[in-house]
Amino acid sequence: AQSVTQLGSHVSVSEGALVLLRCNYSSSVPPYLFWYVQYPNQGLQLLLKYTSAATLVKGINGFEAEFKKSETSFHLTKPSAHMSDAAEYFCAVRAGGSNYNLTFGKGTLLTVNP
Amino acid sequence: EPEVTQTPSHQVTQMGQEVILRCVPISNHLYFYWYRQILGQKVEFLVSFYNNEISEKSEIFDDQFSVERPDGSNFTLKIRSTKLEDSAMYFCASSPSGGPQETQYFGPGTRLLVL
Numbered sequence: 001a002q003s004v005t006q007l008g009s010h011v012s013v014s015e016g017a018l019v020l021l022r023c024n025y026s027s028s029v030p031p032y033l034f035w036y037v038q039y040p041n042q043g044l045q046l047l048l049k050y051t052s053a054a055t056l057v058k059g060i061n062g063f064e065a066e067f068k069k070s071e072t073s074f075h076l077t078k079p080s081a082h083m084s085d086a087a088e089y090f091c092a093v094r095a096g097g098s099n100y101n102l103t104f105g106k107g108t109l110l111t112v113n114p
Numbered sequence: 115e116p117e118v119t120q121t122p123s124h125q126v127t128q129m130g131q132e133v134i135l136r137c138v139p140i141s142n143h144l145y146f147y148w149y150r151q152i153l154g155q156k157v158e159f160l161v162s163f164y165n166n167e168i169s170e171k172s173e174i175f176d177d178q179f180s181v182e183r184p185d186g187s188n189f190t191l192k193i194r195s196t197k198l199e200d201s202a203m204y205f206c207a208s209s210p211s212g213g214p215q216e217t218q219y220f221g222p223g224t225r226l227l228v229l
Contacts, residue, residue, distance in 0.1 A: 032214045043118065043205065044157075044220035051215035090157060094214050100145070100170045101159035102218060 002027040002093045006105035014113050019063075019078040021108045023091030026072065033074040034092040034102065035065055044090060050074060061085070086112045116140045118221035120206050126227045127196055135191045135224045137206030146189045147207040147218060148181065150174070157205065163189065164212060196228045 007022040025031055032051055036044040048059025055067045061084075065076045074091060088109050092102040119138045127133050139146050148160040161171045163181050180192045189208075193200055203225050207218040 034217075036220070041222065043120075043222040044207075046217050046219075049215070049217065092157075100162040100212055101147070101172070102149075102157075103159070104149075104157040106156045 002031060002095045002103050004091050004093050004103055004105035006089075006091050006108050008108055009106060010109045010111070012111045012113060013081045015083055016080050019076070019081045019085065019110065021076040021089050021091075021110065023065075023074045023076065023105060024072050025074060025091075025093045027093055027095055029095050032094045033065075033067060034094070035059065035063070035074075035076050036090045036092060038088045038090065038107075040087075047076070047089070081110075081112045083112050083114065086110055118206055118208055118219050120204075120221040120224050122224060123222065124225045124227075126229065129198055129228055130195050133193050133196055133226065135193075135204050135206075135226070137189045137191075137221055138187050139189055139206070139208030140219055141187070143208035143210050143219070145169075145209045145212045145216075145218075146181075146183070147209075148191045149205045149207065149220075150202040151205070151223075152199075152202040160191070162212075169212070193226075196226075198228050201226055201228045 003026045005024045034049045035047040048057045050067045058064045063078045088107045090107045091105040121136045146163045151157045161175045162169045178194045182190050203223045205223045206221045209216045209218045
């Protein structure tokens with residue numbers, strides 16, 4: 001079975017500062033990893049995904065994440081936060097094979113201060 | 115850009131009543147999913163659906179739940195007799211295929227409140 005742990009339910013940064021949202025996973029098979037973002041009153045939108053092609057994955061809105069197998073991590077970063085980045089961020093894992101479902105973390109609420 | 119839509123956005127019901135949550139997946143997608151998020155908890159998988167049958171379901175998806183694709187566009191989740199603990203945000207998602215690397219596209223959710 002797979003699982004995801006997101007460290008920090010709430011992260012607050014200043015505009016222009018580095019954003020780092022942490023995600024650790026557990027999976028008995030090579031995982032597929034996803035970051036989704038949820039803006040208020042909207043659905044979950046894919047930011048980026050790791051599918052074993054490259055360990056550093058670039059996504060939309062300037063976000064990127066690095067898959068580190070030795071650390072079982074897939075942390076999300078952005079060099080410079082913008083006010084529009086304020087949202088809830090979810091890390092998710094999918095084990096592959098005939099397992100269709102995404103297993104999500106609890107989410108991290110990012111606030112960006114002016 | 116195509117998107118998944120869900121109706122209603124909010125639903126309030128009395129315990130024991132039946133509710134039907136509706137979703138319109140992206141038109142050329144073949145796999146459909148329901149997830150839910152109880153306030154303050156993780157987004158949890160309920161069920162996946164392909165070729166007019168359930169392909170996978172979680173322990174949460176008991177006999178009180180059912181899914182249906184009644185026509186070529188809608189995908190519904192029915193809760194036969196709602197309980198207080200069914201209060202949650204319900205998300206519908208769809209994907210072009212069932213591959214593990216495939217992106218699942220989510221709708222905005224239906225917030226269900228059971229009184």
